[in-house]
Amino acid sequence: MKNLRRITQGLFLLVFIFLFLQTESKGRDELGYPVKIFLDFDPLISITTLLSNHSVAEGFYLSIITIIATLLLGRVFCGWVCPLGTLNNIIGSLKKYNPKTKPLNWHKIKYYILIFLITSSVFTLQLSGILDPLSLLIRSFSVSIYPIFNYSVSAFFDAIYNLNISGLSSISEPVFSVLKKTLLSFQQPFYLQAAFVGGIFIFILGLNLFEKRFWCRYFCPLGALLGILSRFSILKRSVSEGCNSCGACGSVCQGNASPDQKEKWRDAECYYCWNCDDICPQNAVSFGFKGRKASASMDLGRRRVVTSMITGISVLPFLRQNPFLNSGHYKQDLIRPPGSLEEKDFLQKCVKCGECMKVCITNGLQPTFLEAGFEGIWSPILVPRIGYCEYRCTLCGQVCPTGAIKKLDLKEKAKIKIGLAMIDKGRCLPHAHATPCIVCEEVCPTPKKAIWFEKTKVRDRNRKEILIQQPRVDLDLCIGCGICETKCPVVDKPAIYVTSIGESRSKENQVLLK
């Protein structure tokens, strides 16, 4: 059973990684793969979205499959499918366990986390994605692990290329080009927060060296949700009379299920890894559909449950202490991807999984830190100095698992404003320095250009008259895509920049009288 499980885990991990790698444009406006399907199957995301925003996540119906599977088979998702679980498994196997060390038995913590997340979502907070294993994994890979991998591999091959000792690059370059076509990204992605997000992820993996599947056992809220559901499962573990309490199963249990203690067996913690069955010298352990329900009741403690709920409620006013909400003004750098819902709805739906950032072809979508308040940590914003919103691209809406970013067709997208460009006349070359430059107009993608010229006679320092084209922005036509800011040749602080004002999703954040 062990090998079958490992093969299954490996396959799901490979599928996950494959779909992750496919979350990249190949030039068409469709990806051709259901890259977010793992998130679609995630009931934690579905349930919390339903509660926080009273809306159905894209993959709602698929997540019901996971729920039903868990009701029938228990937490097989954790033991056989979850790619983060598999990674934890792999890292955990790097360490040899001393069978004498007792596990921490903190398994209840994850239920409190779950209760906290569910309660807070009832009160319109969507925080589940921060701890949801699939969201966490995709975010960590997108923003940090993959860019670091990409950077290291490219740097290695670039070094060989640049050294070019005795034709070494004639061997390395073909290898590099194969890697470029398969594992590496089209261009090196860079993200704000990469070290922070990646550090958390590496810490989570590192916990496995302390106790195997530490995260899964003690912190994973999806594991907790599936654990609760699995208590009703019909696939049960049973122990026959032949058990002589040798304790062998206790040390191989992946969960924190106490298989060696008959009365204290915690079926909600069982990942159905079959390790106890495999190791039992008496062959006394079996999994089947006829087993009796013989397990310790899940006693979370009323006080603690209430405490988690109260925390879930009270965190709301805590996180929403945002003076901007009351000032009538808006955060200028909070430029959301095209198709994003109005900010309040957006935050209720965005799970910060990082899919949109991974797929963004210009690398312009970046994770926030506190720009959107504590509530919006790691939600996406466009940072035009890094990358712009490609006019005819709609990929971010296609990969968003909850609909925080709506799927748009090209016609709809052409009408959506994510902000407006403003010219800094003190820095703009034609305005301030009588020097020609039309880059912003040239790259402006609207069919009738939102940037137009005013032909003006100016004088240079020597009183010589120059006819110059000074760019102006048509606020009606400008969609705020930011390409002008990205490409502005005034390379540090741009002479044209986009802010969120004018964004279609907001009624209030407007500059023009409508």
Next chain:
Amino acid sequence: MKRREFLKLAAAAGLASSGIGRLVNTVEAAQIPDLVVAHGSSPSNITRAAIDTMGGIKKFISRGDIVVVKPNIAWDRLPEHAANTNPEVVATVIQMCFEAGAKKVKVFDRPVNDPRRCYVQSGIGDASKKAGAEVSFVDERKFKEITIKGNALKSWPLYTEILEADKIINIPIAKHHGLSKLTMSMKNWMGVMGGRRSSIHQRIDESLADLGIIIKPTLTILDAVRILTGNGPQGGDIADVKKLDTVIVGVDQVAVDSYGATLFGMKGSDLGYLKIADKMGLGRTDIERLMIKKINI
């Protein structure tokens, strides 16, 4: 002009040895024009006929050549938007290079929008691959600082593959531009510039002419199947597109662009970079003094 004098001589020799009727044919076949303007409904056919009228592809491409074919693939637009070179024209040129025995035909550009999208949406990526070309994205490591000693550009990082090629065929599209008025073949070489090329807009005319010091295309094929008359260089509005069903072929890129200007109701000397290029001796804008052959297919 030496070639033409030789041909006239040859024609005279023909006159001496043959009847008048035959002579006319010989002159028509042998006299190679400075520019060919081909008009017709099939982009592929007019391209082929124009090159044939220029003396045939074998005159330009030799067996075993590594050829760079440089279309304009700068924008994430469809062929009907006339922002990028017509893919059929590009594919035809690639096919003809192989017919002449080219060893390899390379196609690339350094687009302004996302390269993946530009290559796919323009149709040029697929069409070129189908024609057998090696289509690649620009590799930033392959730019090298090249001394130009021009008026505006003293040196600039240029793409080494263009400098290492045996033959270069430039296939720009004729379209409107906010600063240089029109962009055609001379401006298409911005696509092989590395670094912060957008800053050349500060002295665009001199800079474009300076590029002509270094980059000497074997042949220039101006795509005017569709031209973009406004909101260039990337357009996006079909209303700005005019269908002319024309290609212009020539060796002198200044002359090709000067002819291209007439499609927009201008003349070569109206464009600053052509005027400077003419003065620098890189080509000529006085196309009325050139032999231009117009063909209809």
